[in-house]
Structures are given as structure tokens and as C-alpha cells.
Amino acid sequence: MSALLTLRNLSYSTPDGRELFQGLNLSLGRERYGLIGRNGVGKSTLMTLMAGALGPKTGAVLRHGSLRQLRQSVQVASGEMVADALGVSEALARLALVSAGRGGIEAMQDADWTLEARLSEAMARMDLAGIGLDRPLATLSGGQRTRLALAAILVDPPDLILLDEPTNNLDRDGRVAVARFLGEWRGGAVVVSHDRELLRHMDRMVELTSLGVTTYGGNWDLYAERKANELAAAERDLAVAERDAGEAARKAQVAAERQARKDGAGKRSRAKAGQSKLLLDARQDRAEKTLGRGNRLADRQRAAAAGALQTARAKMETVRTLAFSVGAVRLPAGKTVLAFDQVTGGPVPGRAIIHDLSFAIVGPERVAVTGPNGSGKSTLLRLATGALQPFAGSVVQARRSVMLDQQMSLLDPDRSILDNFRRLNPGCNDNACRAALARFLFRADAALRRVGELSGGEILRVGLACTLGGGDPPDLLILDEPTNHLDIASITAVEAALGGFDGALLVVSHDEDFLSAIGVTRRIVLSQASAG
Known part of the structure; x- marks a missing residue:
């Protein structure tokens, strides 16, 4: 299979x-690659380098075919139409000129007769058949x-898309x-996604870590x-390395103690009368050489065991998943x-969204609120918390x-993790605060970081720590799209934590894997019609 794009010593x-x-x-x-890795490792930057919008410090990006990056409009320009977003406004105008008998020979030659x-x-194919090309782009939903x-x-498929x-x-x-x-x-x-x-x-997964990229066949x-399997193997290797390091240290200690006893015996023997100085010196020389060889062997064994232990621990760091625990609610x-x-x-008086x-x-039920964007999911959550009062x-x-x-x-983004925890759990003393944050992997100085400097996954972890880690966890935890902007490692950690929460859950999410992992048993399905 010929390469469409090559990164060389980048x-x-x-x-x-x-x-x-x-x-x-x-x-x-010509395959579909899922590019994955923890947030902050550089996935989006790598995509930008692939597209050519950034240049590498060293190395090269070689493109062997046409390439196109998905346009995701965050803001819509004033007056922008559907045809503009499709990139066909000029081509359609040229066709219209030619069809009207204007534009000359050059326009006829440049006209794209199959475009329409x-x-x-x-x-x-994208279920947009009813949308006119002259419709304002601002009237379309994000989806x-x-x-x-x-x-x-x-419309004009390239060889490679990003x-x-x-x-x-x-x-x-x-999503569908x-x-x-x-x-x-x-x-x-190439698809970056969680x-x-x-x-x-x-067809293949490409994992980006601080150590480089690794490609895995399959989805x-x-x-x-x-x-x-890699995690299980790494855990076994680490256990063996820790055992071997301990055994090497024990053997070295036993050898040192044995030699010390021999040295003591030699000194006592030397003190006895009737032995020549030459014989005693020869015995001492042999003992010192034996001790030197023993020490060197012990040093090599300890160094080998320590090296194997360091390698095993480094391997664990690349495959270990995040894990943290929550307190018990014991909800009847x-x-x-x-x-x-x-x-x-x-949210607007007189304009009901929920009917x-x-x-x-x-x-301890686990209930999901689902439905298309605009159907009132966030409104339902605000009604559930009392942030909104119902009309009826x-x-x-x-x-x-x-x-x-x-x-x-x-959370207050200008305050530290520890300060936020204290503010939201005023009944906890300092030791209890520290212990609770440690369960959510904020140990020692990590608890002093400012919330506004954290990643999305870390901020969600702080929120869970502050709400579930104190002495009075809630009966009902309400989550609004908790997996948005999280990497997969953070999502799976949150799934594991919520698996240990024995209170009730009300969750808005479009992530079916997440809803399945946290054990949702019932759904409240809102339709667009509910918006009235």
C-alpha cells in the first residue's frame, strides 16, 4: 500500500x-486511522503539522496525494450561506453565467458541469437534501x-482527510x-477522537504518547x-522486577554478613601465636580478593535488578490507567x-421548552436524559436542581x-484545588481534605494547583472530589455532558469512579459507551417537539 502522507524524523x-x-x-x-492519546500530548498540533499549517522544528511531512481538513465553524460570518460553507459559490456563479449565455468561451471551459x-x-448522503444552497448558514444547528x-x-473527495x-x-x-x-x-x-x-x-489505531507513536492494527x-494485555504483562513484569531487586539486595546482605564473620575469624586466628607472618598475610590477601569479587558480583546483580525494576516501572507509566475512588452514600x-x-x-418566561x-x-437509580440538541435537556437539569422554577x-x-x-x-477557577474543597466541604478538617483529594489523585503539592490552570479531565476530577469526597456526598449527582473535551483515559477513570458511587445519577450525555459503562438503566427521552 502506497503512502499518502509520511512523517519523517519529525x-x-x-x-x-x-x-x-x-x-x-x-x-x-488509504486506511482510516484513529489518533488517540491523553489531552496535552499534542494530537491537534500533529494534525496541524500534517495539514501543513505549521512547520516542524526538524524532519519533514511528505504528502503524496490531495489532503483536506474538516472545517468546523465555531463562528459563522455575517451573510455566509450554505454554498459558501460548501466552497462552491464561485463555481455555481460561473455555471449560472454560462447557462444564461454570458461569460464567454473561458467561462464555458472552466465550468464544472457535474457540480450540481x-x-x-x-x-x-448527509441527510441535508431539504436545505437550500442560498440558506443563511447561521440558521443551521451545530450538527x-x-x-x-x-x-x-x-463533493470533491481528496485522497486523505483530517x-x-x-x-x-x-x-x-x-454522531450517527x-x-x-x-x-x-x-x-x-486520520481522526482525532475520544x-x-x-x-x-x-482500520488502525495510532497512539501518541510522550515517548512517540505506536500503531495498532484494528479498531x-x-x-x-x-x-x-499490555497492562497485565507490565504488572507481572513489575512484580517480578520488584521481587528480583529485593532478592538481590537480600543476597548481597547475606554475603556481606558471611564475609564479615570470616574476617572476624581471621583476625582472631592471626592473634594466635605460632603462625608465620608470611602465611597470615597470604590468607588476608586471599580474603580481600574474595571479598572484592563478591562485592563486584553483588553490585552487578543489584544494578541489573535495579535496571529491570526501572524499566518495568517506566512501562507501567505508559499503560497504567487513572483510577480514583468515591465515598459511600448508602441511599435506601x-x-x-x-x-x-x-x-x-x-428559561424564558412564557416560552416553555419542557411540557x-x-x-x-x-x-440509587441511574437515569439518562437523551434527545437532540435544543430539546430541553439542560432546562430539565436546571428544573431538577431548582435553578429554574416551573411555569406549571x-x-x-x-x-x-x-x-x-x-x-x-x-468551582472557583482563581482558587486552588484545596481551597475549593474546603469551601464546598466546610466540615472537613485539613487531614480529611488532604485524604479525600489524595483518593482523587491530587496528592501533596498537586492539591495546591489553581483550578483555572487545569485540563478538562482534571477539572472534572476536582468537581467529583469536591462533591463526592467529603463527609456528606449527595443523594443525587447530576451530570451535564461530563465527557465533552475529555480524553479516553479520563473518561474511563470517571466511569470507574461513578461505578463505585452508590447514590442516584441523572446524566445528560450522547456518549453511548459512557452511559453503558456507568450502568444507566432508564432513559428520559426528549424530542424536538417538546420545545413547543
Whole structure:
């Protein structure tokens, strides 16, 4: 298989001098590659280098075919139309001129006579057939704009496409559309994503770490199985290395003690009369040589064992997953923690988004709120916490509930992790605060870091520590899209922590793997029609 893109001895440092890559080598062909790694390791920077928008410090990026990067519009320019987002405005204008009998021979020669048919097919494949090319782009939802960007790729398919977090902030329908697009794509593709469902459409996984890149054949599930085997092997190697290091130290100690006893015996023998000085000196010389050989052998054994132990520990660092624990709630099975009775409400007076909604969460149930963007999921959560009052109906709230929203607004970004914990858990003394934060992997000076300087995964970990690590964890924990912007290692750590939480959960998420992992047993499904 011929390469479409080659990284040759690639190195890159950030403007402040932090080295991201050193001597990367990678060859990408006509396959779909999932590019994964912890946040901050440089995945997006690597994609930018691949696209040519950045130049490497050393090495080269060799492109052997056409390449296109998915356009993800965060802001829409005033007056921008669907045709502009598709990149076909000029070509369509040229066709219109020629069709009207204007533009001359040059315009006729440059006209793309198959463009309209390709546009129609691309829009239909991305479920956008009913959207006019002259429609203002600002009137489309975020999911529609993402699908439009994929349609633009289909109009004139390149050899290789680069997609950076294409399903972030998309609802279920948007995620399905992106997955279907990649499932049908037959060119080369590099996809940065933490969406495990999407990564199941990959042909290979490329893991980026501080040590470089490693390519694994197969999709996410095969990669996860391989990593689990690597972790088990690394744990075995570490146990053997620790045992061998301890054994080497013990043997060295035993040998030293044995030699010390011999030395003592020799000195006592030398003190006896009747032995020549020449014989005694010869015996002492042999003893010293034997001791030297024994010490050198012990030193080599200890050094070998220490080296093996260091290697085993370094290997563990590359495959070990995050893990932290939460406190017990012991919520009774029959206790109602949240109840909606014919609730109607919304953030703007007189404009209801939720209509006549009734449900109850009893005991340590795990309930997901699902539905397309704009259907009222965040409004439901605000009604559940009392941040919004219903226009009609009633809400019975838990004795104590805590909501972790996407902005983690319960935390003060200008204060340290420890200060935030103390503020939210005033009944905990310093030792209890430190112990609770240590359970969430904020040990010693790590607890003194300012929240505003943390990564998304770390901020969520602080939020969980502050709400679940104190002496009075909530009966009901409410989470609004908790996996957005997290890397997979952080997501799996949160899944493990929530698996140990015995209170009730109410979760908004489009991540089906996450909902399955935390044991969701029931769903409240909102439709676009509920917005009224």
C-alpha cells in the first residue's frame, strides 16, 4: 500500500520551548486511522503539522496525494450561506453565467458541469437534501453545520482527510451521521477522537504518547484488548522486577554478613601465636580478593535488578490507567430523590421548552436524559436542581443534590484545588481534605494547583472530589455532558469512579459507551417537539 502522507524524523516544540515530539516516524495510507492519546500530548498540533499549517522544528511531512481538513465553524460570518460553507459559490456563479449565455468561451471551459449533480448527491448522503444552497448558514444547528462540512468533502473527495474531534458537541443524530460517513469512506482518514463508538470504524489505531507513536492494527475494541494485555504483562513484569531487586539486595546482605564473620575469624586466628607472618598475610590477601569479587558480583546483580525494576516501572507509566475512588452514600432503595409532576417550564418566561413532564427517580437509580440538541435537556437539569422554577406542575428535589455542569461553575477557577474543597466541604478538617483529594489523585503539592490552570479531565476530577469526597456526598449527582473535551483515559477513570458511587445519577450525555459503562438503566427521552 502506497503512502499518502509520511512523517519523517519529525520534531516540534511549542513557542514557549516545550518539546511535543522528537523523531516521529509514521506512514499513512488509504486506511482510516484513529489518533488517540491523553489531552496535552499534542494530537491537534500533529494534525496541524500534517495539514501543513505549521512547520516542524526538524524532519519533514511528505504528502503524496490531495489532503483536506474538516472545517468546523465555531463562528459563522455575517451573510455566509450554505454554498459558501460548501466552497462552491464561485463555481455555481460561473455555471449560472454560462447557462444564461454570458461569460464567454473561458467561462464555458472552466465550468464544472457535474457540480450540481455531485452537490445533490453529497447533500442527500448527509441527510441535508431539504436545505437550500442560498440558506443563511447561521440558521443551521451545530450538527447540521458539521454534516455540511462532511458534504463539502464528498463533493470533491481528496485522497486523505483530517478530522479533529468531529463528534464533539453533537447530538445523537449528528454522531450517527459522522460515523456513517467514516464507515463508507474509502480514502485515507486520520481522526482525532475520544468517541469510542466512532473509533470502532477505524482500520488502525495510532497512539501518541510522550515517548512517540505506536500503531495498532484494528479498531478501538482490538486496541483496548491489546492495551489490557499490555497492562497485565507490565504488572507481572513489575512484580517480578520488584521481587528480583529485593532478592538481590537480600543476597548481597547475606554475603556481606558471611564475609564479615570470616574476617572476624581471621583476625582472631592471626592473634594466635605460632603462625608465620608470611602465611597470615597470604590468607588476608586471599580474603580481600574474595571479598572484592563478591562485592563486584553483588553490585552487578543489584544494578541489573535495579535496571529491570526501572524499566518495568517506566512501562507501567505508559499503560497504567487513572483510577480514583468515591465515598459511600448508602441511599435506601425506596427513597424518592427526584420527582416531576406534570412540569412545564423554560428559561424564558412564557416560552416553555419542557411540557407536562412527569417522572420519578427512586433509590440509587441511574437515569439518562437523551434527545437532540435544543430539546430541553439542560432546562430539565436546571428544573431538577431548582435553578429554574416551573411555569406549571411541581418538582420534588432530593435532600441533597449536586450538579456538575459543562462549565464546572461550582468551582472557583482563581482558587486552588484545596481551597475549593474546603469551601464546598466546610466540615472537613485539613487531614480529611488532604485524604479525600489524595483518593482523587491530587496528592501533596498537586492539591495546591489553581483550578483555572487545569485540563478538562482534571477539572472534572476536582468537581467529583469536591462533591463526592467529603463527609456528606449527595443523594443525587447530576451530570451535564461530563465527557465533552475529555480524553479516553479520563473518561474511563470517571466511569470507574461513578461505578463505585452508590447514590442516584441523572446524566445528560450522547456518549453511548459512557452511559453503558456507568450502568444507566432508564432513559428520559426528549424530542424536538417538546420545545413547543
